[in-house]
Amino acid sequence: MMDYSCSNLETLRKPLRYLSNEEAAALEAELLGEYRFGPQQLMEIWGHACAIAITKAFPLSSLKRHPTVLVICGPSQNGCIGLACARHLRMFDYMPTVYYPKRSTLALHRDFTVQCEKMDIPFLSFLPAEVQLINDAYNLVVDAILGPETEPSDISEPYSSILLTLRHIRIPIASVDIPSGWDEANVDCINPTVLISLMAPKKCAVGFSGTHYLVGRILPYDIQRKYELNAPEYHGTDCLVELG
Amino acid sequence: MMDYSCSNLETLRKPLRYLSNEEAAALEAELLGEYRFGPQQLMEIWGHACAIAITKAFPLSSLKRHPTVLVICGPSQNGCIGLACARHLRMFDYMPTVYYPKRSTLALHRDFTVQCEKMDIPFLSFLPAEVQLINDAYNLVVDAILGPETEPSDISEPYSSILLTLRHIRIPIASVDIPSGWDEANVDCINPTVLISLMAPKKCAVGFSGTHYLVGRILPYDIQRKYELNAPEYHGTDCLVELG
Numbered sequence: 001m002m003d004y005s006c007s008n009l010e011t012l013r014k015p016l017r018y019l020s021n022e023e024a025a026a027l028e029a030e031l032l033g034e035y036r037f038g039p040q041q042l043m044e045i046w047g048h049a050c051a052i053a054i055t056k057a058f059p060l061s062s063l064k065r066h067p068t069v070l071v072i073c074g075p076s077q078n079g080c081i082g083l084a085c086a087r088h089l090r091m092f093d094y095m096p097t098v099y100y101p102k103r104s105t106l107a108l109h110r111d112f113t114v115q116c117e118k119m120d121i122p123f124l125s126f127l128p129a130e131v132q133l134i135n136d137a138y139n140l141v142v143d144a145i146l147g148p149e150t151e152p153s154d155i156s157e158p159y160s161s162i163l164l165t166l167r168h169i170r171i172p173i174a175s176v177d178i179p180s181g182w183d184e185a186n187v188d189c190i191n192p193t194v195l196i197s198l199m200a201p202k203k204c205a206v207g208f209s210g211t212h213y214l215v216g217r218i219l220p221y222d223i224q225r226k227y228e229l230n231a232p233e234y235h236g237t238d239c240l241v242e243l244g
Numbered sequence: 245m246m247d248y249s250c251s252n253l254e255t256l257r258k259p260l261r262y263l264s265n266e267e268a269a270a271l272e273a274e275l276l277g278e279y280r281f282g283p284q285q286l287m288e289i290w291g292h293a294c295a296i297a298i299t300k301a302f303p304l305s306s307l308k309r310h311p312t313v314l315v316i317c318g319p320s321q322n323g324c325i326g327l328a329c330a331r332h333l334r335m336f337d338y339m340p341t342v343y344y345p346k347r348s349t350l351a352l353h354r355d356f357t358v359q360c361e362k363m364d365i366p367f368l369s370f371l372p373a374e375v376q377l378i379n380d381a382y383n384l385v386v387d388a389i390l391g392p393e394t395e396p397s398d399i400s401e402p403y404s405s406i407l408l409t410l411r412h413i414r415i416p417i418a419s420v421d422i423p424s425g426w427d428e429a430n431v432d433c434i435n436p437t438v439l440i441s442l443m444a445p446k447k448c449a450v451g452f453s454g455t456h457y458l459v460g461r462i463l464p465y466d467i468q469r470k471y472e473l474n475a476p477e478y479h480g481t482d483c484l485v486e487l488g
Contacts, residue, residue, distance in 0.1 A: 035362050036355040040284040045292075055481050091461055092481050111280040118279050118464050217335050220362050237299050237336050 014230040016243065018203045021148040021183075027199060027227055035220055043077070046198050047084020047112075049215035049239040050176055053196045054085070054142065055092055056240070057174060057206055057211050063139040066095050070138040072127070072162060073100040074145040078176050080104070081198075082144025083112040089118050097138070099124040101158045127158075131168045140172045143192060145180040148202050152181050152189070153213070178202050181193045200229050201243065213244040255278070258474040260487065262447045264428075265392040271443060271471055279464055284352055287321070288426050291328020291356075293459035293483040294420055296358060297327070297440045298386065299336055299485070301455050307383040310339050314382040316406060317344040318389040322420050323440075324348070326388025327356040329420070334363050341382070343368040345402045371402075375412045378405045387426040387436060392446050394434070396425050410434045422446050444473050445487065456487040 019027065023098035031037045060067050071086040079100060086096040098121055103113060117123070128134055134141070143166065145159060155163065165180050166173060167190055173179075174194035181189035182204040195201075195208050199216040218236050224231065234241050248415065261269065275281045304311050315330040317323035323344060330340040334421075336465060342365055347357060361367070372378055379383070389403055399407065407425050411434055418438035425433035426448040439445075439452050443460040461478050468475065478485050 036358040038284045038352075038355060040282045041288045044285045048289075052481050089460075091478075106338075108282075111282060114280040118466065120465070202309055218331075220359075221364070222362065234335075237296050 014228070016230050016232070017200065017228050018206050019200045019227065020203050022147055023227060024200065024202055027223060029055050030223060035223070039204055039217070040111075043080045043084050043108065043112065045218055045239075046176075046216060048088050049217075050081060050085040050142070050144075050174075050196050051092060051240075053194070053213040053215060053240050054089060054094075054140075054174055056213070056242075057194045058140055058172070060093060063186035067093065068096050068138045069096045069123075069140055069142060070134065071096050071098050071142040072145050072166075073098060074147075074150075074159065074180070075102045075104055076147060076149065078144045078147040080106075080109045080112050080174055082142060083109070083116050085142060085144065086121055087112075087119055090116075096142075097122045097124060099127050101127075101162075111177075127162055127165060129161075129165065131165060131170075134165070134172045138171055140174060141166060141169065143173050143175040143180050143190065147177050148183075148204075152183050152186055155181060158184075160229045163190055178204055179208075196240075197243075200231065201229065213240045214243055215240045257466045258472075260377040260474050260476070261444065261472055262450050263471065264447050267471060268392055268444065268446055271467060272392075274467060275463075279467070281462070284355075287324045287328050287352065287356065288482075289462055290325045290420075290460060292332050293461075294325060294386070294418075294440050295332035295336060297438070297457040297459060297484050298333060298338075298384075298418055300457070300486075302384055302416070304337060311337065312382045313338050313340045313384055313386060314368075314378065315340050315342050315386040316389050316410075317342060318391070318394075318403065319346045319348055319425070320391060320393065322388045322391040322424075324350075324356050325420055326386060327353070327360050327411075329386060329388065330365055331360050331363055334360075334365055340386075341366045341368060343371050345371075345406075358419070365366055371406055371409060373405075373409065375409060378409070379414045382415055383408060384418060385413065387417050387419040387424050387434065391421050392448075394424075396427050399425060406420045407434055417424045422448055423452075440484075441487070444471065444475065449480075457484045458487055459484045 054162050071082050073082035086098050089096045173192040175192040177198045179192045184203045193210045196213045217239050276457045315326050317326035330342050333340045417436040419436040423436045428447045437454045440457045461483050476485050
C-alpha cells in the first residue's frame, strides 16, 4: 500500500497533462492493442461515465418540466458514445432524444443504436433550424458529434450546419471528449458549459473555463505513467473527477 | 413523467420475482439477441457492478492490513465477470489476487485475463488446501466460479475441491449471481455472506439470508415487464440496489 500512496501523492503534485490529438490516438491504440480492451467495452464505459457526468452537472431536480436532453451523435466513435450515454440517461430517468443524422454501418454502432431504439428513445429525423424550438423543447444538448480525429477544416454537412445552429442556442451544451470543431489553433466554434474528457484532456481544452470532468477510470497504471497523465485521484468508486 | 412514476409505484407493490435457471437463460439470450447487447459489454457492466457491491459490503476501512481479496474464477461466464470485477477492485485500491484454474479459450475471456495481468494483478497457480493460509492471507473470497448453467451433480475437479475448501474457510464469501453449487433443490454447499444477483435473483436464492444485492441497471423496460421482475427502484445513478 505504501508504494501506491506515495505514487498518488507524487502524481498530485505534478500538473495535469493535456494530450495532443496524436498522443490521444496513440494511447487509445495501445489500450485496444497491447492491453486488449475492446471497442464495445470502451464505448460502454465512456457512455456510462458521460451520463453520470451529466447527472452531476444537470441534476434532475434542476431541469424544467420534463427532463429532456437532446443527444446529437456524429458518424464515428463520439456518436457511438453518445448513444450509450443516451441509454444510460434514460435509465437515470432523463428523457433523451437522439439526433443521429448519418448512421455508421459498423456493427458496434448499429447495435448501440438498436439498444436505444429498444429503450423507446426517440430519434429525430431532422434538427430544427429555428433555435427557439430547440431552446423550448430541451434542457440541454449533449454534443457527441466530432472527436479529435476530425480537423475543423474537414467538417462537412450536415455537421457544419448543426454546429452553426448550436452556436446560437441558449440552452447549455455538454461536449463529449472535445467541443466539436475545436482544435489547438481554433476554439471559435460552439461554446459548451460542460466538457467531459475521456481518459485525459486534449490540448484544445487548455483554456476551457466551464465545468470540466475527466472520465474513464480504467487506465492501467503503466499507461498513466507512460503518458505522464498526472490525473487527479478519483474518490471512492466514482467514475469521474472534476478538474479545476 | 406521470406514466413512469405510476409504473414504478405499481412495481414496488408487487413481490420481487426469482427466476428459474431456464428463465434467466432466456432473458440473457433475448438481451444478446433482439436487444443487441454484446457479451463484452455485459461482462464489463456486471464485473464493474460486482466490484461496487463488494466495496459497499466490505469498505476499504473495514479490512485488515492490506485490502486483499481472492477472486476465484470459473471456466465460463461467471469467471469472466470475476476477472472484470478484480480489475475494477484494483482501480478502487483493493488488492485482488485471481485464482483461475481452467482458463477459457474464448477471445473475450482471454482479453479480460490480459487486462488483469496488465494491471499487475497476481494470479495464483494453485489454491492452498490449508484453509488457515487463505484465512490469513485474504479478507474475503469472491466466488465467481459456477453460474446457474452448472448442475450441482455435474461439478467436477478442480471445482469440487475448491468448493470443499470454501466450506471450511472463516473469511466471508461474496458470490456472483448464485452461490456456486446451489440449485433450487440443494443449497448445502458454500455459505456466502454476500450475494450479487445479476439482472434478477435466481430461485435457488429465495432463502438466502445474507446481504443481497441486485446489479445490472441496463434492462430495457420491455424485458422487465415481460419477465415481471418487479425489481425495486435504483437510487440516483446507483448500479446496484440492496434486496431484503
